Amino acid sequence: MTLSAQELQEIEQQAIGFAKKTGRILMDRFQRPMSVDYKDKEGWKDPVTEADKVAEAFLSEETSRLFPDHGFVGEEGSGREAGSSRLMWVVDPLDGTTNFSNGLPSFCCSIALVEDGEPVVGAIYMPWPETKEGRIIHARKGGGAWEGEVRLQVASGNKPISGRVVVRGGFLPGRFRPSKDLLANGGQQRSVGSTASELAMVADGTYQYTLHGNPHSWDVAAGIILVKEAGGTSLSHGKNGWYPLTTFKNNPPGGTQEPITQESLRHWQSPVLSGNPEMV
Structure with a gap:
């Protein structure tokens, strides 16, 4: 199937909702006592916390409930195949776990819908100073990138500026x-x-x-x-x-x-x- 412009817009709104709710899950657990496990052999490079697992479980369950024909791939191991829809949710429930587990407010939740391999919808939640709900940057194919009512644009120029x-x-x-x-x-x-x-x-x-x-x-x-x-x-x-x-x-x-x-x-x-x- 190929998603229509209307379908993309509706799914983008759902992705924004997923990002908001996942952000609350993460912030409810941020800077609180937590156990940290490690997925790598060295035992310190690739941490995972309860927040990672709870956030991914929420996203897996919600995408399955609302989009039962969509597949799912999460960093912490959750997954299901897409079947004939060719649509897969690809998520990192907590990107920046080392920062999160050390109390640094530099992390995010990344949510994307991929259609036959191509990212077509994305929403990223980030905590931000003086904002209760954090920031949510979102986009859909052909619809621009947005934060709230502000349309976003990459940095201009054909060469990097030394001070930026x-x-x-x-x-x-x-x-x-x-x-x-x-x-x-x-x-x-x-x-x-x-x-x-x-x-x-x-x-x-x-x-x-x-x-x-x-x-x-x-x-x-x-x-x-x-x-x-x-x-x-x-x-x-x-x-x-x-x-x-x-x-x-x-x-x-x-x-x-x-x-x-x-x-x-x-x-x-x-x-x-x-x-x-x-x-x-």
Whole structure:
């Protein structure tokens, strides 16, 4: 199926509601005593808290209740296949768990609907000073990127401004490195420890660009559509260089056209560069 403009608008409103309610779940547990488990072998790199699990369970249940023919992929392991609808919710219930568990208010909830591999709806909740409900940045395909009644736009210009912030932490040895000019004039590097938050702030023009070295699908799915609808672009990197990242299908130029499944979304990882198309 291909979603109509009306269907996209209705689903976007549902995604905003999901983001608001998930934000409340997270804030009810923020800066309170919590146990932290670790999913990695080292036992300190990849934390998970009760908040991650409760938020993901809520999103899995709500998307299933309202959209029983849609699939679901969550970072913490929840999932179901989409079947013939080809529509998958891809969520990170708490992006920035290390910040969250240490009492730093730099985290978010990232919610995206992916149609046959392409992000078409996105909503990101972020806590924000002096706002009870935090910020919700949202977009749908063809509808622009918004925060409330304010339409968002990526940072302007074809070159980074030295005094403005960027995320440039993803240069991987042997794959791609910054040029001397970029190191000298590439902007002030600032990472908030939450990939999805950083992409939302590319969409609103705070960050000039971001480069993330190896994010998962749930880290970037919502951010890709937010940046695109704010006038930006996202690129990924393969053996033939950079290419437009418009789908999670494993199809850089010359690649295959495999159907999207829980497994393929769960295993997707690739560099992502996002910003004004004249700049990146």
